[in-house]
Amino acid sequence: MPAIQPRTLKGFRDFPPALALVRERMVDVARAVYRSYGFAPIDTPALELAEVLLAKLDPGAEIARQLYRFVDNGGRDVALRFDLTVPLARFAAMHVQDLGVPFKRYHIGPVWRGENTQAGRYREFLQCDFDTIGTTSSAADIEVALVIHDLLVALGFERFTVRVSDRHVLAGIVEVLGVGDRTGGVLRSVDKLAKQGPDAVHAELVDVVGLTSGQAADVLDAASSDLDAVVERFGASDRVAGGAARLRELLEVAAAVGIPDGRLAVDLSISRGLDYYTGTVYETFLADLPTIGSVCSGGRYDDLAGLYTNQSLPGVGASLGLDRLLAAMEELGMLGAETTGAPVLFVRFPGVALADLHGLAADVRRSGVGAEVYPDVKKVGAQLQLAERRGARVAVLAGPAELATGVVKVKDLASRTEAAVPRSALVSEVRRVMGG
RNA sequence: GUGGCUAUAGCUCAGUCUGGUUAGAGCGUCGGCUUGUGGUGCCGAAGGUCGCGGGUUCGAUCCCCGUUAGCCACCCCA
Numbered sequence: 186m187p188a189i190q191p192r193t194l195k196g197f198r199d200f201p202p203a204l205a206l207v208r209e210r211m212v213d214v215a216r217a218v219y220r221s222y223g224f225a226p227i228d229t230p231a232l233e234l235a236e237v238l239l240a241k242l243d244p245g246a247e248i249a250r251q252l253y254r255f256v257d258n259g260g261r262d263v264a265l266r267f268d269l270t271v272p273l274a275r276f277a278a279m280h281v282q283d284l285g286v287p288f289k290r291y292h293i294g295p296v297w298r299g300e301n302t303q304a305g306r307y308r309e310f311l312q313c314d315f316d317t318i319g320t321t322s323s324a325a326d327i328e329v330a331l332v333i334h335d336l337l338v339a340l341g342f343e344r345f346t347v348r349v350s351d352r353h354v355l356a357g358i359v360e361v362l363g364v365g366d367r368t369g370g371v372l373r374s375v376d377k378l379a380k381q382g383p384d385a386v387h388a389e390l391v392d393v394v395g396l397t398s399g400q401a402a403d404v405l406d407a408a409s410s411d412l413d414a415v416v417e418r419f420g421a422s423d424r425v426a427g428g429a430a431r432l433r434e435l436l437e438v439a440a441a442v443g444i445p446d447g448r449l450a451v452d453l454s455i456s457r458g459l460d461y462y463t464g465t466v467y468e469t470f471l472a473d474l475p476t477i478g479s480v481c482s483g484g485r486y487d488d489l490a491g492l493y494t495n496q497s498l499p500g501v502g503a504s505l506g507l508d509r510l511l512a513a514m515e516e517l518g519m520l521g522a523e524t525t526g527a528p529v530l531f532v533r534f535p536g537v538a539l540a541d542l543h544g545l546a547a548d549v550r551r552s553g554v555g556a557e558v559y560p561d562v563k564k565v566g567a568q569l570q571l572a573e574r575r576g577a578r579v580a581v582l583a584g585p586a587e588l589a590t591g592v593v594k595v596k597d598l599a600s601r602t603e604a605a606v607p608r609s610a611l612v613s614e615v616r617r618v619m620g621g
Numbered sequence: 622g623u624g625g626c627u628a629u630a631g632c633u634c635a636g637u638c639u640g641g642u643u644a645g646a647g648c649g650u651c652g653g654c655u656u657g658u659g660g661u662g663c664c665g666a667a668g669g670u671c672g673c674g675g676g677u678u679c680g681a682u683c684c685c686c687g688u689u690a691g692c693c694a695c696c697c698c699a
Contacts, residue, residue, distance in 0.1 A: 195690065247697050250622075268699090296699085301622075304692070305699080312699065482699065506699025534657070570659040584657060594658095601660080 196299075196308025202524035204511065208311070211507055212293055214339045215313045219291040222332055224315050227290045229272040231297075235262040237275050240492040241461070251298040265297040269314040269504065270489075277318055278493030286319025286498070293507075304516070305477040305509040316502025318489055323431045325501050326465040326485055327438045333469055333481050333503055334444055340510070341519070344472035347481075348452040349435060351465050353428030355453055358407050358419050362400050370394035372456040375408045379454065383409070408454040415453065431465065463487045467503050473517055480510045525575035527555030529615055532568045534584035545583060545593065545611060552612045554619065556581075573598045579618050581611070 193199060200208060216226070235254050242249050254264035266272050269292045281288060293313045302308065315332060317325040333347050355375065356368045364371070374389045383405050390401035407415050412429050419425040432451050439449045455468050464485035471480060483503025490498045514520055529549055531542050542558045549556040559568050565582070572580050582594040587605065595614045596603035606614045 192690085247622090251697090298698080300697070302691075303694095306697095307699090310699065477699095479699070504699060509699050532658085564655095564659090565657045566655090566659045568659085573659065580658090582658075586657080596658080598659085601658090603658085 194308070196302040196306075198307065198309075203520060204515070206524065206526070207514070207520055208507065208511055211340055211511065212311075212313070215293065215336060215505060215507070216291070218332060218336045218339050219313075219315050221335075222289075222315075222328060224289045224291040224317075224332075227273075227276060227292050228294065229266075229269075229276055229292070231265055231295065232257075232263050233266055233272065233275070235264040237493075238264050238266060238271055241271055241274065248298065251300045253297045253299055267298050268296050269294060269312050270316070270502075273314070273316060273318075274490040274498075275493055277498055278490040278496075281319070281494075281496060281498065287317050287325065288319050289315070289317045291315040305506075305512040307508055310506065310508040313505040313507050314502060315504075316483075316500050318498050318500030318502075321499045323434055323465075326431065327435045329465070329483060329501050329503050330435055330439060330449060330467060331442060331444070333467060333483075333505075334439075334448055336481065336505060337469065342471065345469060345480075346447060346472065347449045347467060347469045348455050349432065349449065349465065349467055350451060350453050350455050351428035351432050352456055352462060352484075353424045353464060354415060354432070355404070355408060355456060357422040357424030357426075357428065358404065358415070360424065361419055361422050362396075362403055364396060364400060367394050367396065371396070371404060375404060375454050376456045378405070378408060379452075410453070412451055412453075428464070435465075461486050465501060471513055471517075474513045477509060477513045477516070479506070480513065481505045525557070525577055527557040528576075528578040528619060529554055529556040529581060530568070530572040530575075530577045530579070531556065531558040531581045531583065532565055532572075533559040533562050534565075534582075535562050536585045537583065537588065541588065542583060545581065545608070548612055549581075549615055552616065554612075554615060569596075569598070579615055581615070 219226075235252070238252065239249060248267055252264045252267060254262070257263050273290070273292065277288065291314060293311065295309055296312050297309050299308055300306070315329075317328065330347060330349060337345050337347075352372065355372060356365075359365055359368045359371050371390065371394055374386050374394055377389070378386050387398075387401050387405055390396045390404060391398055394401075396404065407419065412432060416426065416429050420429070436449070436451065456462075456466055462484035464487075466484035467482055468479040469481035471477065481503055483501070485499070485501040487499050488497055489500050490496070529546075531546050533542070539558070546556040546558050559571075569580055578598060580596040580598055582596060582603070587593050588608075591608055592605045593608055593611050594603045594605050595611065595618060597618045604614060
């Protein structure tokens with residue numbers, strides 16, 4: 186009986202190779218997509234002064250209660266970051282003068298929130314943020330939508346929808362209806378439309394937000410109609426017209442770039458619960474697993490760093506919820522059994538010097554393909570079985586018999602076929618098998 | 622944070638409602654048939670504090686309470 190029961194904290198998880206390999210690959214993909222659009226990486230500390238993290242939050246904000254916060258050994262009130270946007274605000278306030286605007290950065294790192302767990306909701310999870318700050322141009326908003334789309338495609342998804350809206354549209358409508366002071370409540374309620382249905386939202390608009398039944402019906406009607414219908418009815422409002430124009434431009438560009446129909450859709454009902462979004466908002470849902478929630482969300486904010494600097498820093502960006510996406514892929518059976526970093530395994534035989542095997546393996550590695558030498562001299566079958574279970578693609582059999590005649594056997598683990606080739610042809614044969 | 626459901630072998634689950642001798646299955650794992658070739662077959666083996674703690678009882682995996690974790694709804698959000 187061990188003295189201490191090994192376990193992880195609620196909402197925290199281990200990543201065995203099958204998950205960690207996929208996760209690392211996803212991070213690589215995200216990095217590549219972000220860089221292809223000109224975003225540059227930054228990094229910031231996991232731990233910040235609590236006052237810095239709390240500066241932008243309302244005193245009663247839900248997220249403030251979810252903070253992992255403690256007094257450090259120097260008596261400082263500190264907390265783990267709960268997102269990457271607030272650290273960006275602090276970072277920007279300290280460094281924009283050196284970097285210049287517009288400033289485009291991506292930031293991949295873990296964040297912590299002490300909230301209740303659920304499928305795809307953890308207390309420690311990886312966020313992959315990208316933002317453009319220092320410009321109000323809709324070109325930046327459009328770019329965010331394109332990046333989200335490219336990101337999901339690069340990660341291997343086809344059936345997804347990036348839902349886009351502009352808060353000015355619904356907010357403008359609410360103003361026209363004469364209840365502009367209730368905008369926040371209206372947006373929060375309407376945001377639940379997809380999940381709870383029109384009846385529940387209507388009830389909430391009336392009972393909680395305090396609209397008349399007619400106003401609630403108008404809001405719901407607008408939220409579920411398309412852009413043209415809304416403009417026709419409420420276009421006299423500059424605010425509505427302006428938001429609609431930006432959304433139309435976004436759709437035009439998306440179409441011109443060749444984004445397929447359905448991948449990007451205007452949905453006026455989405456508005457995001459977060460108060461600091463002021464314009465365009467984005468949410469991304471998987472068609473095959475919508476219940477896991479948005480896997481990539483974001484929006485435009487007027488002033489990122491107002492509490493830390495006098496310089497006005499508007500911006501727009503989004504965050505890929507990589508761990509949530511990973512959970513979705515796990516549930517959708519998209520994960521393979523691969524648990525090894527090297528696709529080529531050299532079988533160990535009695536009577537073969539390690540120097541010879543490692544020499545051959547080094548040749549394979551130099552060609553850019555990972556290779557490992559099995560450490561133990563065991564039955565060949567057992568070695569092959571382990572190789573396949575780990576997800577290796579190729580086994581190399583170089584035993585005394587082969588080496589005596591100057592050949593090696595290269596075995597395709599999937600098809601279970603093998604070919605004997607001269608030692609000098611090892612690398613080309615390995616590449617041939619892996620290419621096929 | 623609020624409410625609900627669940628917890629049995631590495632995995633997926635029976636069994637518990639009607640407490641009672643050694644808690645089962647499939648798959649997986651390991652060994653042998655086959656001391657240099659893994660998907661099938663046959664033989665054999667290992668592996669379970671029935672999440673944890675307490676209570677009721679002659680006796681608890683089963684009933685009760687607590688706790689931890691997972692899941693679901695709300696809240697919020699990636």
